[in-house]
Amino acid sequence: MASEQLGLTESVSMALGGMIGGGIYAVLGVVTGITGPATWVAFCLAGVVAACAGYSYNALNDVDDENQGGSVSFVQSFVGNSTLAGMAGWTLLFGYVGSMAMYAFAFGEFTVALGGVPDGVGAVPLRPVVSVLAVAGFVGLNLLGAQATGSAENVLVAAKVGVLVAFGVGGIVYVATGASGATLSLGFSELASCGPVVAAAVSFVAFQGWQLLFYDQESIADPVETIRKAVYVSIPVAVLIYGMVAVVTIALAPEALESNPHTALADAAGAITEPFGLGRAGALVISLSALFSTGSAINATLFSTGHFAKGMLSDDLLPDRIGDSEAEGIPTRTLLVLGGVTAAFAAIGSLGGITSFASVAFIVVFGSMSYLALRERDRDRINPVPPAVGLVGTAAFLPLLFWHLYTNQRHTFYVVVVVSVVAVAVELLYFEREALEEEIESVEPEFVEERSPFR
Template identity: 45%
Template sequence: MADKIGLSESIAMAVGGMVGGGIFAVLGVVAVKAGPSAWMAFVASGFIAASAGYSFVTLNNQLRQPGTPITFIEVYTGRTALAGMMGWTFVIGYIGTMALYAYAFGSYLVALIGLQTVAGIPAQPFVSTVVVVLFVGINAAGAHASGRTEDTLVGLKIALLLAFCGGGLYYGFVHGQLKSGLTTLGIGPLVAAAVSFVAFEGWELLLFDQESIHNPRTTVKKSIFVSITAVTVLYALVAIVTTSLLSPRTILLNSETALAIAARPFFGAIGFTLISIAALFSTASALNATLFSTSRLMRQLATDKLLPKRLESRGSEPVWSLVILGVLTATLASLGSLNAISSFASLTFITIFGLISFLAYQERSRSIPSVILPAIGTIGAIATIIALIWNLATTEFGTFVIVTVLSLIVITAELVYFERTPIQQEFKK
């Protein structure tokens, strides 16, 4: 019992999972789509995430033993194949997230050192691929960052972001540059909310690690709500500072590193350097941690016969899972645009959270929260999915094609695998 983590550590894990790298990469994309009302997009996404969090917690607490989102599908629907498809979707979502982290890492390093090409190859894809290969090798060798190291990194980047918010708000107030965004309302914030959703994934990992948490039902519930609320406020403040101090054109031309550039007016050149270094450490740490967790999720799915058995590594490290994850992540980070990667990753997690919210609505009790919050999670997910797809189809058709093709590949692979007769027979044994 003494080895299990408590409430404060669980909150730190959830906050670290969300702030891990998404805000450094996705902020520029959100600001381009919503302008000064970008903070509203983060608030909307946070509210939908909190509603989904309530649904996750409710389903978890109704089980005899704490379970995972994959367990929820299997227990409440009785469909093992559907649970397996949920597991695959989680893995795909994490691949998209890792690609986003790798892309952001490459972008910030290139901007920080002024590197344009490496041996004639564009620097960002090259650096993104190298960092993925590096962490695949580290994880395959069994070397992982200690929990204390991860906690320290989380604390440092939160402190730096808070300093960014405090300095930026003061500077903007003194110089009369703060913008409310209330005059730029429209569909922009809703579209931006959909794209920003990837910055709110990470808290759900607590549900996959409940065996390590003291009093998991209560601790996970409190941790999810506290962490989502805190991160929503942090993201909103970061968005206000960035969109107030930078022109729309500057954000458009520097969407990958907008957060670092926004620090220049009040912290000077050192601000850009500090934020860029923080982004490098944050995205690298998040990439490593997500790769570690996802490879073990894949191994567990293979053990449960929801993935090919060859992925059930007999050694201490799931090498085959790591290699597959590395190849897919590096490919997406190298060939995809920032908007395409963030849209695909967000779309995946919106779908997951929406499905779990719908399941919680079906399992609702007579209490008001059990009806309203899952309904908000479900309707919010549907609305943001429609807004995202509509926006991509009408304004960024190339990105729309990429996201659509990736989604169809995932759905087809899942359907083909789980409809195979041998797989179905295994489930029935």
């Protein structure tokens, strides 16, 4: 293995960092608001569907010997339709922008929740300002060319995961011993409803970070096998951590989940360390971990998305105005566009709306890749069961997510629908522009002739 190539440990770190880096801090409050104590079940369901989608990606990557890559190259190889490939790429870009906006929103929430930080300055709320500044800061960092090495990523992810594991295990022990006076509730009564499935659909964005490995295969040693193992290790670990954190937070901070759900983790951490006289310290550690995790998630996702967009520019799947594909590193205009759209989403959107929009994007793409793998099931190296589960799961998640929004968040529903329709319309107009131009040119002479006064 070349010294600069990433091995299994670094690949697992990248995948886990992409999921845990900001996912749990951003989605926990949204998901618990839907299904309460059964939140851990929602995370398990979403994890199963994500793992089946991961199998589909790995299977396609294995059999696509000449064009290993991600969603865009898979569509190009197995469907041969550049329009569909481009639309898959654009949908992923929208999903990544939604993810970064989600992380930025959570970054702002935890900043405002720190002791001594006001909710606003005058009539201006501080949370949107902090979110925009966070995005701007990481855009600037990427413009300078800063990036973490594989070894540094190992340390960063180990620190983030360590804090959450300590929180989860410590909280479960604290509650189980009876010292807290609280009880662990697993929400089995919710299993008879569709609440956990709806919550799984909403939380799906928290299980997408592993996919970024497929766009950086040149830097990974033995990429097909290494990525396969990294996906199958990282997703279960993420499910376990999400589940523990959810159970503990629901047990120790039920009031905070009602009044301020996005930062309830800090209240739960304070409750765990309070018997040792470290209540404020525990809350501060979790809050700082949240800032560090969501910040690094913005940075890592922006870096990976920028390179993904540059690849699309090289394939003529994005307008040249977005950036120069010949530029060294990530094109400046590409970073500015991605950062600008992300900042706008984070400033004016609600966390539920941003999370739902991003989940829709990844549900559609992951479901499409599961369908592609299922379509190639006659190949010896593809087992049809996981792709079928991934396809059925995503096919169920999408309508349930829209139904939930329509029933409980009517305004968010309309926003998500309008943004989705506009996104698809823009994609079709761009990729079918030549056909539309030819159609207009063929109709225009006839129209002019019919309207001519000299006929």
